Amino acid sequence: MTRWRARIGLRTRLVLAFLLVAAVSAGTTATLTYRKARTAILEQAQDTAVSSFRDRVNDMGTPLPVEPKSLQEQLRLLARQGKPHPWVVFAEYGSVRVSSGTSPVSTVITPQLRRAALASPRSGSFQRVEKHGDPWLTVAVPTVFRAGKTVRPTGLVLYAVMPLTDEEANVRAMVTAARDGALPGLAVALVPALLAARSVLRPVRDLRKASQSMGRGRLDTRIQVKGSDELADLARTFNESAVALERSVGELQDAEARARRFASDVSHELRTPLAGMLAVTEVLDEDAARLAPDTAAAVRLISAETGKLAVLVEDLMEISRFDAGAAELNTDEVDVAQTIRKTLSSRHWTDPDEIVTDLPDGIRARLDPRRFDVVVANLVGNALRHGAAPVVIRLRLEPGTGAESRTGSGSGGEGARLVTEVADSGPGIRPEALPHIFDRFYKADSARTRSEGSGLGLAITLENVRLHGGTIRAANGPQGGAVFTVEIPLTGREVTE
Amino acid sequence: MKRLSRLGLAAVAAVSLTGCGVRQSDVIEAGGPATVTVFPDAEQRVLLFFVSSEGRLTPVSGGVFMDRKGEYDGKVPGEVALMMLLGGPSATARAAGLHTELPRSAGHIGMKSGTDQVSVRVPIAVRGLGKTAVRQLVCTAAYAEGGDGTAEVTVAGDDGRLPAMHCDA
Numbered sequence: 001m002t003r004w005r006a007r008i009g010l011r012t013r014l015v016l017a018f019l020l021v022a023a024v025s026a027g028t029t030a031t032l033t034y035r036k037a038r039t040a041i042l043e044q045a046q047d048t049a050v051s052s053f054r055d056r057v058n059d060m061g062t063p064l065p066v067e068p069k070s071l072q073e074q075l076r077l078l079a080r081q082g083k084p085h086p087w088v089v090f091a092e093y094g095s096v097r098v099s100s101g102t103s104p105v106s107t108v109i110t111p112q113l114r115r116a117a118l119a120s121p122r123s124g125s126f127q128r129v130e131k132h133g134d135p136w137l138t139v140a141v142p143t144v145f146r147a148g149k150t151v152r153p154t155g156l157v158l159y160a161v162m163p164l165t166d167e168e169a170n171v172r173a174m175v176t177a178a179r180d181g182a183l184p185g186l187a188v189a190l191v192p193a194l195l196a197a198r199s200v201l202r203p204v205r206d207l208r209k210a211s212q213s214m215g216r217g218r219l220d221t222r223i224q225v226k227g228s229d230e231l232a233d234l235a236r237t238f239n240e241s242a243v244a245l246e247r248s249v250g251e252l253q254d255a256e257a258r259a260r261r262f263a264s265d266v267s268h269e270l271r272t273p274l275a276g277m278l279a280v281t282e283v284l285d286e287d288a289a290r291l292a293p294d295t296a297a298a299v300r301l302i303s304a305e306t307g308k309l310a311v312l313v314e315d316l317m318e319i320s321r322f323d324a325g326a327a328e329l330n331t332d333e334v335d336v337a338q339t340i341r342k343t344l345s346s347r348h349w350t351d352p353d354e355i356v357t358d359l360p361d362g363i364r365a366r367l368d369p370r371r372f373d374v375v376v377a378n379l380v381g382n383a384l385r386h387g388a389a390p391v392v393i394r395l396r397l398e399p400g401t402g403a404e405s406r407t408g409s410g411s412g413g414e415g416a417r418l419v420t421e422v423a424d425s426g427p428g429i430r431p432e433a434l435p436h437i438f439d440r441f442y443k444a445d446s447a448r449t450r451s452e453g454s455g456l457g458l459a460i461t462l463e464n465v466r467l468h469g470g471t472i473r474a475a476n477g478p479q480g481g482a483v484f485t486v487e488i489p490l491t492g493r494e495v496t497e
Numbered sequence: 498m499k500r501l502s503r504l505g506l507a508a509v510a511a512v513s514l515t516g517c518g519v520r521q522s523d524v525i526e527a528g529g530p531a532t533v534t535v536f537p538d539a540e541q542r543v544l545l546f547f548v549s550s551e552g553r554l555t556p557v558s559g560g561v562f563m564d565r566k567g568e569y570d571g572k573v574p575g576e577v578a579l580m581m582l583l584g585g586p587s588a589t590a591r592a593a594g595l596h597t598e599l600p601r602s603a604g605h606i607g608m609k610s611g612t613d614q615v616s617v618r619v620p621i622a623v624r625g626l627g628k629t630a631v632r633q634l635v636c637t638a639a640y641a642e643g644g645d646g647t648a649e650v651t652v653a654g655d656d657g658r659l660p661a662m663h664c665d666a
Contacts, residue, residue: 013511016529037521039505042519046525046527047527050528050530054528054529054530054531055533057533058531058532059533060531060533061533061534061535061536061537062533062534062535062536063535063537063558064535064555064556064557064558065555065589065590065592065593065595066593067589093593094549094550094555094593094594094595095550095593095594096592096593096594105640107609109523112523112524113524116526118553120526122529123526123527123528123530124526124527124528124529124531125524125525125527125529125530126524126525126527127521127522127523127524128519128520128522129521130519130520130521135518135519135520135521139527141530141531142530142531143530143531143532143533144530144531144533145532145533145534145535147535147537147539147544147556147640147645147646148539148640148644148645148646148647149645149646149647150645150646150647150665151528151532152556152646153513153551154533154535154555154556155549155556156533157553160530164519168518168519169520171518171519172518175518218527247583295533306541313539473548
């Protein structure tokens with residue numbers, strides 16, 4: 001049933017319902033009218049026939065037993081006086097059979113009528129009979145005569161047989177009229193059906209369009225409200241909901257923008273004094289050796305914390321630039337393996353016990369070298385800080401779907417990706433922390449409230465990868481260490497060998 | 498919805514099954530019988546009751562009679578009527594399929610008629626007669642001598658008498 005409803009649209013259903021109602025009412029009216037009229041036509045014909053036949057028979061006179069010859073004369077006279085239609089008259093008396101026609105016995109008169117006439121000789125009766133497809137009216141009138149104070153049946157029964165073809169034609173004409181009236185009626189019913197369907201479907205269509213438009217983010221979409229029916233109420237409710245939604249979304253956006261602007265402003269304001277402080281702490285660091293040991297320790301602590309603060313502020317400013325959409329990608333075609341090696345050596349991560357590399361030469365890609373450096377440095381730094389050595393860095397090309405063979409000449413094909421993997425040998429990331437690992441200031445280890453990092457490293461990494469149109473995944477390797485996988489699509493004309 | 502569509506189908510079926518045109522009917526009673534005139538007139542006839550082929554009592558009207566002087570009298574003596582009845586149906590009546598259930602007899606017939614009572618004596622055994630045969634006798638006697646058929650008739654025969662009866666009983 002549900003499938004049936006789903007297949008047949010609202011318009012079709014409405015039109016069908018209208019047509020059904022129209023058909024049922026037209027059919028019922030036509031049928032009832034037809035039956036009444038048919039009964040009236042037939043009753044009139046029957047009553048006229050029975051009473052006029054009886055009147056004619058009343059004028060007859062006969063000896064008993066009947067004389068067939070004179071009876072036949074009388075029947076012929078009677079036959080000419082048929083009303084409303086000419087009739088054939090038959091007489092039955094004992095075994096005598098006489099008629100006004102050629103055959104003395106009728107084939108139309110049924111045994112039931114004959115039995116009824118004989119069984120109750122004091123009442124006339126009639127019966128409609130169909131013979132060879134034609135309707136006939138058969139009337140039986142038994143005769144009585146006065147004998148003393150009473151009347152006695154003579155034993156003579158007279159029958160009239162007349163065709164009902166005229167009545168049949170009239171009845172058929174009514175059927176034709178009913179049909180000819182009902183069909184245009186159904187056609188006319190189609191018009192209000194379609195109008196009603198339109199009046200229902202137009203608001204529904206408007207509502208669907210508006211919902212789609214809102215779904216695409218156009219929160220200022222409104223529906224024109226017409227009339228005051230349920231559908232107008234629905235449209236009004238939709239509009240009210242849209243206003244409320246637009247307002248709350250606007251408020252949220254404003255609040256978010258304010259918060260970002262605040263973070264950006266704060267980091268900007270902090271940068272200048274921090275630059276001064278950094279300069280001072282450098283001088284103090286140089287002089288620390290000459291200070292008392294306690295003071296020297298304090299000075300070195302201040303210097304280290306100031307350095308961290310500077311990193312935090314730099315990270316905050318970077319994140320703010322991403323949020324403001326101000327981050328730009330300055331791409332250059334580079335050898336990816338060399339870029340990674342440069343990153344490692346510039347941070348002095350060269351101890352083969354700590355860093356294991358699997359960097360095939362010759363993979364060239366169009367990247368922003370500075371941002372890719374940040375990505376690799378952040379991942380390797382995190383691995384060294386939170387995981388355990390050795391840290392394995394792998395680089396490879398992965399063909400996309402339908403890509404040409406890697407060993408073949410030419411490009412890597414559509415959808416080919418550059419995959420960089422950084423895996424450590426530590427305990428890995430707790431499963432419940434995995435979904436939040438790229439959130440800002442998220443601490444994977446809740447016990448360690450103070451991290452050596454800013455807490456923004458992975459967030460910045462994520463934003464940088466996204467800027468390249470790539471993805472980053474965090475997972476735990478089969479041997480238990482955390483594995484970060486960066487996939488960047490190869491765009492443009494990268495050359496692989 | 499399913500129930501509704503079933504209802505609609507039933508309605509459509511009912512409408513189409515009603516049929517069109519003039520249909521056959523049962524036998525329908527309509528009014529009384531026709532009253533015909535029977536010749537000869539009531540004053541000049543004698544009614545004899547014979548039995549039709551369907552076993553119904555059927556009246557037969559007898560002809561005009563002359564008295565012994567050859568003058569037209571009009572009245573038929575009851576004894577003559579009963580004699581005619583026992584003589585059996587005429588050729589015309591037989592041709593029309595009438596018969597009698599009484600045994601033929603030409604013996605003496607006696608009849609006495611009062612205001613509402615008639616007693617007849619017939620030269621046949623009456624106790625063994627069938628119901629129709631007895632009614633033939635009773636009705637013929639009740640209408641004899643200008644009677645109106647309402648008199649109570651006592652029939653006596655060679656083997657005794659029957660209880661008094663009416664013709665219409």
